[in-house]
Each structure stands twice: as structure tokens, then as C-alpha cells.
Amino acid sequence: MLAATIRITRDFDVAEECVQDAFARALATWSQQGIPSNPGAWLTTVARRRAIDVGRRRDVAVRSQRYLVVESTGAESALTDGEFEDDRLRLIFTCCHPSLATDTQVALALRMLCGLSTTEVAKAFLVKEGAMAARITRAKKKIALARIPYRVPERSELRGRIDAVLLVIHLLFTTGHTAPVGENLSQVDLVERALDLARMLHSLLPDDAEVTSLLALILLTDSRRGARQGANGEFLKLEEQDRSKWHRDSIDEGLVLVGKSIRRGRPGRFTLMAAIAAVHSSASHWDETDWAEIVGLYDLLLDTWPSPVVALNRAVALSFAEGPQAGLDALAVLGAEPQLSTYPYLAAARGDCLERLDRVAEARDAFEEAAMLTENLVERDFLQLRISQLS
Amino acid sequence: MAQYLVLIYSNEASWATTDDDFSKKIMDGHNKFGEKHGASLRGGNALEPEMTATSIRTDDSGKSVTTDGPFAETKEALGGYYVIEADDLDTAIAIAKDIPSPFGGLEVRPIRVMS
Numbered sequence: 349m350l351a352a353t354i355r356i357t358r359d360f361d362v363a364e365e366c367v368q369d370a371f372a373r374a375l376a377t378w379s380q381q382g383i384p385s386n387p388g389a390w391l392t393t394v395a396r397r398r399a400i401d402v403g404r405r406r407d408v409a410v411r412s413q414r415y416l417v418v419e420s421t422g423a424e425s426a427l428t429d430g431e432f433e434d435d436r437l438r439l440i441f442t443c444c445h446p447s448l449a450t451d452t453q454v455a456l457a458l459r460m461l462c463g464l465s466t467t468e469v470a471k472a473f474l475v476k477e478g479a480m481a482a483r484i485t486r487a488k489k490k491i492a493l494a495r496i497p498y499r500v501p502e503r504s505e506l507r508g509r510i511d512a513v514l515l516v517i518h519l520l521f522t523t524g525h526t527a528p529v530g531e532n533l534s535q536v537d538l539v540e541r542a543l544d545l546a547r548m549l550h551s552l553l554p555d556d557a558e559v560t561s562l563l564a565l566i567l568l569t570d571s572r573r574g575a576r577q578g579a580n581g582e583f584l585k586l587e588e589q590d591r592s593k594w595h596r597d598s599i600d601e602g603l604v605l606v607g608k609s610i611r612r613g614r615p616g617r618f619t620l621m622a623a624i625a626a627v628h629s630s631a632s633h634w635d636e637t638d639w640a641e642i643v644g645l646y647d648l649l650l651d652t653w654p655s656p657v658v659a660l661n662r663a664v665a666l667s668f669a670e671g672p673q674a675g676l677d678a679l680a681v682l683g684a685e686p687q688l689s690t691y692p693y694l695a696a697a698r699g700d701c702l703e704r705l706d707r708v709a710e711a712r713d714a715f716e717e718a719a720m721l722t723e724n725l726v727e728r729d730f731l732q733l734r735i736s737q738l739s
Numbered sequence: 740m741a742q743y744l745v746l747i748y749s750n751e752a753s754w755a756t757t758d759d760d761f762s763k764k765i766m767d768g769h770n771k772f773g774e775k776h777g778a779s780l781r782g783g784n785a786l787e788p789e790m791t792a793t794s795i796r797t798d799d800s801g802k803s804v805t806t807d808g809p810f811a812e813t814k815e816a817l818g819g820y821y822v823i824e825a826d827d828l829d830t831a832i833a834i835a836k837d838i839p840s841p842f843g844g845l846e847v848r849p850i851r852v853m854s
């Protein structure tokens with residue numbers, strides 16, 4: 349509804365006011381006249397009419413008038429489902445425009461697409477509410493002043509623009525899945541929102557392999573939600589998880605989606621990440637994990653995405669495919685990577701390999717380093733536990 | 740229709756290492772740009788090198804001081820500009836991408852409309 353109204357007002361704030369007016373009107377009208385047969389369409393039509401009124405009343409000399417575009421077809425006609433979805437698509441691409449910084453894109457997506465309040469968005473990223481409000485206000489101002497258009501990009505630009513949207517949704521998911529700071533292991537709200545967005549994107553662009561794969565990746569990773577923590581809230585390694593607690597429906601759906609996207613030609617990063625998740629999800633027990641397959645997939649992923657974090661994950665997989673020494677050798681190369689210098693998982697991975705090689709003192713050092721670097725209390729407790737279990 | 744200022748930034752030291760053929764290639768690029776997007780152009784010029792710049796700063800008391808050099812010391816110097824007319828940022832960016840900008844890049848800034 350917000351998206352449909354923005355199409356008229358081109359101004360997020362005014363659109364929000366019109367939507368609220370429509371809800372207020374609904375409360376008043378429906379209590380007397382009963383609920384209409386299509387309440388969604390009623391609300392949207394009222395919001396759009398209000399938006400057109402607001403637009404007409406503005407002084408023509410006002411600069412923002414230039415941005416108001418009224419639909420040439422009668423605004424009275426109720427929107428079809430197709431039009432609703434087109435507007436949400438336009439909104440996603442606007443929020444994720446390349447001229448906006450990534451954390452601004454994420455904040456806008458949560459605020460405008462998921463309907464979170466500024467307070468909720470601020471909490472999700474542990475930013476002061478005032479700072480988040482300022483960030484969102486600046487973004488809206490930039491969209492208006494620089495005239496970032498409210499449209500789905502041209503076919504030729506689409507692939508590049510979709511990647512930004514996928515990155516934002518994925519970032520939302522990973523932030524929620526393992527909260528980088530704080531007492532809880534994950535923020536379920538963020539995870540749910542990311543899943544919603546991934547589903548929406550998939551329904552809007554069902555033929556894009558990367559879009560399909562992002563949804564699969566989220567479903568497969570999130571399927572383990574119920575098994576990630578022990579009885580006392582402690583963090584469990586993948587090896588320790590009770591796989592009977594994995595959510596079967598999510599896994600089934602995810603595997604079907606991965607199957608579809610793998611068949612679509614040269615796999616992109618999300619397709620490969622989803623495939624790796626699929627290999628894990630297909631193993632009914634840790635010991636049945638096809639590690640060689642996973643290493644092979646990481647090799648392909650590294651080709652398209654030469655990131656040190658990917659190399660780190662590959663090294664971990666290698667330690668299980670070919671033994672902890674092989675893993676340690678692969679990790680040693682990454683020691684010099686500036687991007688990983690404050691990344692707790694590098695030290696934790698080294699610690700794990702060293703422990704498996706019975707190099708206890710070195711393992712302790714590595715786990716202590718990791719514990720210092722993580723700001724997530726559940727993870728820190730896990731690392732302290734591993735230190736205490738050494739020797 | 741809105742207007743955008745496109746600023747062309749370029750590292751002068753890198754330019755100094757190039758030959759006449761390179762300069763000609765870039766010149767051709769600008770000519771091609773002018774031909775292709777002529778209808779959208781409202782102005783544009785190359786600027787003399789950064790060392791020719793003069794800066795003027797005025798302090799709180801109203802006293803102005805004139806000094807040698809550009810206002811901000813940056814790795815890439817401002818080398819030229821175009822004024823283009825475009826409906827929205829995406830159109831402006833699509834036009835700007837055809838401007839040659841070796842050893843640096845472009846900044847696209849909306850021009851404020853005074854009512």
C-alpha cells in the first residue's frame with residue numbers, strides 16, 4: 349500500500365501520512381458501514397486519492413511539485429495484485445540504489461519495505477535512535493534532491509542492480525542470524541524480515557537464479573535455528589547439533605530451490621553458497637557430510653568471489669576433508685589479510701585445528717584471541733568453554 | 740527537467756606519463772560524447788591545471804585571504820566539467836558514463852533550482 353502511494357507522491361513522508369489517513373478513515377467508516385469486500389483495495393484507493401489531493405493543493409512554484417506524477421489512468425480503479433508487486437519491486441530498487449551507502453540501503457529497506465519503525469531499525473543495528481533517524485532523513489533527502497527515480501531498472505542494468513538488493517537482504521539475514529553484538533545469539537525479527545524480503549523478491553523475479561538461491565540459502569541456514577543452542581542457551585557447533593531439531597519443511601523447500609537454480613547455467617555466488625548449505629542439509633549426520641564436495645564448491649566460489657572470508661570458510665572445510673594440518677596450512681596464508689585482523693572466526697578456526705592436532709597451548713592462545721575479538725556474549729561463552737575443555 | 744553538474748577528476752601526475760596519442764584518444768572520446776549527448780548538454784569545459792588555481796578564504800571578521808592552489812588538496816585534481824540536463828539521476832549517470840575520465844573519475848551533483 350505504501351509502495352502504491354509512493355508512486356503518486358514520489359515523497360516517502362507524504363506517502364506515509366496518506367496511508368495513515370486511510371487507516372484512520374477506515375476505522376471511522378467501517379465501524380458504521382461494515383468492512384468492504386476488498387479491504388486492501390479500499391485502503392489503497394483512499395490513500396492514493398488523498399495523495400492526489402495533497403499533490404494538487406501544493407503551490408505550483410514549490411520545487412517538489414516537479415516530482416509528483418499522477419497516473420494518467422483513473423486513480424479510482426482498484427489495484428491488481430500485479431500492480432501491488434510492481435510497486436514493491438520499484439521500492440526495493442529505489443532503497444538499494446547504488447548512490448546510497450550500503451548501511452543506508454539496509455536501513456531504508458527495513459524502514460520502507462518491512463515497515464519497521466525508526467526505533468526498531470536503530471535497535472537492530474545497535475545505533476542510537478537519533479543517529480538512525482538522521483540517516484534515514486538524509487537518505488530520503490538525497491532521493492528527492494538527486495532525483496533517484498522510483499522505477500525498476502532497465503533490462504540492461506537489472507543484473508547489476510539485483511546484486512545490490514541481494515547483498516542487502518543477505519546482510520540483514522546474517523546480522524539477524526548471528527547478532528554481531530549482544531546477549532542473544534540471533535535476532536529473530538531480522539531473520540524473519542530477511543526471509544520475507546527474499547520471498548517477495550523471488551515471487552517478483554522467479555526466473556533469476558541468484559534470487560532463487562538467496563531464498564534457498566536463507567531457508568537452509570535458518571532451518572537449523574532450533575538446534576543452534578543447547579539447553580542452557582549455549583552455542584553448539586554444527587557437529588554437535590541435534591539434526592532432528594532442524595526444520596524439515598524449510599530444508600525440503602530450500603533443496604528444491606537449489607536444484608532449480610543450479611540448472612541455470614554458470615552459478616553465481618548465492619547459488620554456490622546455497623549449494624554448500626544444501627550439502628550440509630542433506631547429511632543426516634555430521635559424519636555423512638560430503639566435505640570433498642563442499643571444498644569443491646568453495647573453490648568455485650573463490651573463483652567468482654575472491655574474498656578472504658570465503659577463503660577462511662574453505663580452509664575450515666578443507667580441515668575436515670583432508671585433516672587439520674591441511675586446514676592449518678590454508679589458514680596460515682590468511683594471517684596476513686588485513687580484512688581478517690579483527691575477525692574472531694579466523695582465530696577460532698586456527699584454535700579448532702590446533703586442538704585437533706593436540707597442540708594444546710597454541711590452541712588455547714588462539715581461542716583466547718578469538719574470545720577477545722568477538723562481541724557476541726554467547727559466542728564468547730562458547731570460546732571460554734572450549735578453552736576450559738582443552739587438555 | 741533537472742540539471743546536473745558532472746565534475747571530472749584526474750590525477751595529474753599520471754597524465755604527465757602519457758603521450759600525444761593518448762591525449763588525442765581522450766579528445767576523441769570527448770568529441771564523441773558531445774555528438775552522442777549534444778541534446779542533453781548545457782555547458783562544459785576543460786580547466787587549466789591545478790597549479791593555476793587561486794583560493795580565496797574569508798575569515799569571521801570579513802577579511803579575505805588569497806592564496807596559491809586549489810581549495811582542497813586531493814589526490815585527483817578537478818580537470819573539467821559538463822552541465823547536463825536529465826530527468827533523473829539514473830539518466831544523468833547513464834550520460835555521464837560516456838565521459839572519458841582516466842586516472843580518476845566523475846562526480847555527479849544535482850544543481851539546485853532557485854524558485
